[in-house]
Amino acid sequence: MAIDVKGVLSPLSAIGTLFEHPKTITYPAVKKDIPLGYRGFHINNLETCIGCASCEEVCMNDAIDMVHPDIEYNIKNTSGCVPRIDYGRCCWCSLCTDVCPPDSLKLDNICTHADSNPDNFLYMPKNHKSIGEEVS
Amino acid sequence: MKNDLENTIKIFHGPQHPGITGNMSVELDLLGETIKRAQTHVGYLHRGFEKLVERRTVVQAFTIVCRICVPEPDPNEENFARAVENLTGLEISEKAKYIRTMVLEMQRLATMFLWMGGQAGSIGLGLIPQWSVCDRDYMLDLFEELTGGRVYHMYAFPGGVRRDLPEGFLSRLSDLLDYYEKRIIVYNNTFFDNIIFKKRAIGVGIVNADDVIKNAYVGQVMRGCGIKKDVRKDMPYLMYDKLDFDIPVQSDGDVYARALVRRDEMLQSIKILRQIIKQMPSEGDILQKIPKHRKFKLPADDTYVQTESARGAMSYYMAGDGSEKIRRMQVRGPSLVHAYTLLEKLLVDSQLSDVAMTMNSLGICPPEIER
Numbered sequence: 001m002a003i004d005v006k007g008v009l010s011p012l013s014a015i016g017t018l019f020e021h022p023k024t025i026t027y028p029a030v031k032k033d034i035p036l037g038y039r040g041f042h043i044n045n046l047e048t049c050i051g052c053a054s055c056e057e058v059c060m061n062d063a064i065d066m067v068h069p070d071i072e073y074n075i076k077n078t079s080g081c082v083p084r085i086d087y088g089r090c091c092w093c094s095l096c097t098d099v100c101p102p103d104s105l106k107l108d109n110i111c112t113h114a115d116s117n118p119d120n121f122l123y124m125p126k127n128h129k130s131i132g133e134e135v136s
Numbered sequence: 137m138k139n140d141l142e143n144t145i146k147i148f149h150g151p152q153h154p155g156i157t158g159n160m161s162v163e164l165d166l167l168g169e170t171i172k173r174a175q176t177h178v179g180y181l182h183r184g185f186e187k188l189v190e191r192r193t194v195v196q197a198f199t200i201v202c203r204i205c206v207p208e209p210d211p212n213e214e215n216f217a218r219a220v221e222n223l224t225g226l227e228i229s230e231k232a233k234y235i236r237t238m239v240l241e242m243q244r245l246a247t248m249f250l251w252m253g254g255q256a257g258s259i260g261l262g263l264i265p266q267w268s269v270c271d272r273d274y275m276l277d278l279f280e281e282l283t284g285g286r287v288y289h290m291y292a293f294p295g296g297v298r299r300d301l302p303e304g305f306l307s308r309l310s311d312l313l314d315y316y317e318k319r320i321i322v323y324n325n326t327f328f329d330n331i332i333f334k335k336r337a338i339g340v341g342i343v344n345a346d347d348v349i350k351n352a353y354v355g356q357v358m359r360g361c362g363i364k365k366d367v368r369k370d371m372p373y374l375m376y377d378k379l380d381f382d383i384p385v386q387s388d389g390d391v392y393a394r395a396l397v398r399r400d401e402m403l404q405s406i407k408i409l410r411q412i413i414k415q416m417p418s419e420g421d422i423l424q425k426i427p428k429h430r431k432f433k434l435p436a437d438d439t440y441v442q443t444e445s446a447r448g449a450m451s452y453y454m455a456g457d458g459s460e461k462i463r464r465m466q467v468r469g470p471s472l473v474h475a476y477t478l479l480e481k482l483l484v485d486s487q488l489s490d491v492a493m494t495m496n497s498l499g500i501c502p503p504e505i506e507r
């Protein structure tokens with residue numbers, strides 16, 4: 001029976017990769033760049049949120065509760081409530097941000113959260129004007 | 137046969153087993169190392185997608201269909217979007233069609249890399265999965281940029297797509313295709329031409345063309361035994377009739393033939409993507425205006441759509457009843473027939489060590505069985 005010389009020798013070409021640069025990054029010293037459009041945590045510009053609850057209505061996972069914020073941010077917010085997200089239920093589909101009439105609710109590109117307290121997964125979106133720009 | 141079965145021992149291959157293609161198990165009756173009977177079991181992952189979509193509005197149901205196949209969500213999104221568009225008469229722009237075709241081909245490449253890892257891992261070639269999963273991740277990086285998600289893209293929407301292409305996206309895709317072309321040569325040397333893979337895969341898991349026709353097997357199982365059929369050519373959708381590509385086939389019908397078909401399909405996907413990059417219109421609506429989600433109603437009608445996924449034809453039947461909810465949605469993917477009718481038959485008289493390899497070559501995805 002003839003020996004398949006190519007079949008024996010060609011896999012050995014993998015040895016060449018020993019001399020290549022590694023493709024992995026040394027996390028956490030080097031962090032991966034996450035693009036701006038990534039669907040991560042919610043942010044909400046509370047000065048423009050009108051408390052209409054469209055976001056709560058469209059969310060098929062019942063992940064949004066409308067709650068009273070500690071202070072009044074927008075006098076045009078007739079219900080006086082803003083959305084709070086349950087990250088035990090959210091699937092980051094972004095439908096809530098699509099339907100938001102004043103476009104105040106958005107998804108940030110920050111997406112890491114670790115906490116031993118389950119209550120902290122009931123998340124109040126940060127008060128941002130837009131992605132990456134925090135309201136002081 | 138009766139005597140054989142009396143002396144067998146029973147082994148469950150899965151659901152907790154690295155060689156199983158997801159949450160399912162195969163119950164094997166073994167005589168020594170030889171399989172005398174194989175029985176597929178599912179039920180470890182009941183998600184009931186078809187029933188879930190009946191309780192949601194069209195807009196809400198859209199977020200769930202991508203979960204029907206984790207490694208390959210986009211053909212499901214495409215089918216869902218196209219079925220709703222057929223029912224409501226929504227016309228999508230040429231640009232949206234090109235983007236959706238591009239996403240489907242990007243997904244095909246990503247799925248093939250994941251398959252390659254599973255296929256090589258199933259015979260102990262541990263280096264290939266490390267490489268191919270890394271190469272797939274480069275595609276997921278592009279998906280992350282385009283859609284906002286790595287795995288569940290939730291991007292193709294009835295009426296078009298949800299976002300426009302980011303700045304410079306097509307040139308980054310083109311660079312990745314250059315890289316993939318080089319990588320496929322490397323995989324050819326280390327995996328497809330590898331004598332270990334050939335010795336293990338040639339002559340194992342043979343499917344013949346008559347069985348394919350009788351049982352409606354699809355994808356590489358069908359093309360691996362010489363049947364040149366592909367939904368993209370036979371019932372062209374989106375922009376496939378404007379693109380030049382071939383349907384690779386092999387004639388032996390075994391695990392190795394199916395692997396070669398997949399390799400050649402990767403090259404064809406690269407060819408298609410290069411044409412899309414050239415032809416992509418710069419202008420055009422991304423998403424047609426659609427009614428608000430409580431007002432988005434499906435007429436009392438039904439439709440049937442098909443998309444060629446990386447594992448074979450994926451079909452949806454959808455019926456509306458005049459309300460904002462879907463009356464019925466039926467999903468038909470490659471997994472059910474491949475995991476039951478085909479796998480159970482192929483494994484009889486094969487070796488225990490071949491189970492994972494044969495299963496991997498069939499493109500089985502359990503959530504699609506328990507849809």
Ligand code: SF4
Nearest residue numbers: 059090091093094096
């Ligand atoms: S992203 Fe989706 S699941 Fe999450 S809160 Fe918004 S609508 Fe609900």
Ligand code: SF4
Nearest residue numbers: 049050052053055100
């Ligand atoms: S976030 Fe948007 S949709 Fe939700 S209550 Fe505020 S304004 Fe309405």
